[in-house]
Amino acid sequence: MRKIVLTTIFFCLFGMLYAQNGSTTENAFAPGEWLQFRVHYGIFNASYATMEVRETSLNGKPVFHVVGLGKTTGLARLFFKVDDNYETYFDKHDGRPYKFIRQIDEGGYTKDMEINFDYATNQAVVNNKKHKKTTTIPIHKDIQDLLSAVYHLRNHYKTENLNVGDETELDLLFDDDKTFKFKLKFLGKEVLKTKFGKISCIKFRPYVQAGRVFKEKGSLTLWVSDDENKLPIRIKADLRVGSIKADLEAFKGLKHEFKVVVK
Numbered sequence: 001m002r003k004i005v006l007t008t009i010f011f012c013l014f015g016m017l018y019a020q021n022g023s024t025t026e027n028a029f030a031p032g033e034w035l036q037f038r039v040h041y042g043i044f045n046a047s048y049a050t051m052e053v054r055e056t057s058l059n060g061k062p063v064f065h066v067v068g069l070g071k072t073t074g075l076a077r078l079f080f081k082v083d084d085n086y087e088t089y090f091d092k093h094d095g096r097p098y099k100f101i102r103q104i105d106e107g108g109y110t111k112d113m114e115i116n117f118d119y120a121t122n123q124a125v126v127n128n129k130k131h132k133k134t135t136t137i138p139i140h141k142d143i144q145d146l147l148s149a150v151y152h153l154r155n156h157y158k159t160e161n162l163n164v165g166d167e168t169e170l171d172l173l174f175d176d177d178k179t180f181k182f183k184l185k186f187l188g189k190e191v192l193k194t195k196f197g198k199i200s201c202i203k204f205r206p207y208v209q210a211g212r213v214f215k216e217k218g219s220l221t222l223w224v225s226d227d228e229n230k231l232p233i234r235i236k237a238d239l240r241v242g243s244i245k246a247d248l249e250a251f252k253g254l255k256h257e258f259k260v261v262v263k
Helices: 006-017 074-079 146-154
Strands: 034-041 044-058 061-072 082-091 097-106 109-118 123-128 133-138 167-172 180-194 197-207 220-225 232-238 243-252
Touching: 044 082, 044 146, 044 243, 061 074, 061 146, 082 146, 097 146, 146 167, 180 220, 180 232, 197 232
Parallel strands: none
Antiparallel strands: 034 044, 034 243, 044 061, 061 082, 082 097, 097 109, 109 123, 123 133, 167 180, 180 197, 197 220, 220 232, 232 243
């Protein structure tokens, strides 16, 4: 899996996790929220990933600025060094992304990319800094990038209307060639045992293309907390070689109470 490794899979999957439309609700998050995830590859603690919410302004518009970082640790870093940086700037009111940054170094495979979204012209300008190439891609008003999708749809999530087997799609733009359509299937609710205690979760299955990275089309399972925070709790994926699991390891600055069923 040369081009798609642990932290890239992590951010991509949590972007897909929130692909369920609904009416706007009170923000599920606030500036200062910080989440840390521990990513396991097989029996190894392979890397950590963090997601932090900040607030600023961009071109005179008030925005949330989210930074996602991924880094291999311990023995895994000796064999495969990963340093990933993902950033998004999205509107504080409607969640539309204005800028997305993707800087990755995964075992020598690198990307340095910036995407600017222009809703007046319905185009995104993708600046591939590594190859000094600029591409223009058509977009629509509901497009999201990997990180903005998570936070925008945490505020547009009506779980009471979901039935087991319901499917939904989301269009994402995070590369310089085209938008990507992902599909999710709602599997129901489950109480998940975690380091924090037992957490009531909503469970999903994303459909991905089987092949070089993933073992089969339905090889992913995702859990998100069934509360006001809508926190990513766990990912499990069967890969062509081995398996990956990411668990919420630590958090701070949550806007709402983190609800534990049983400690």
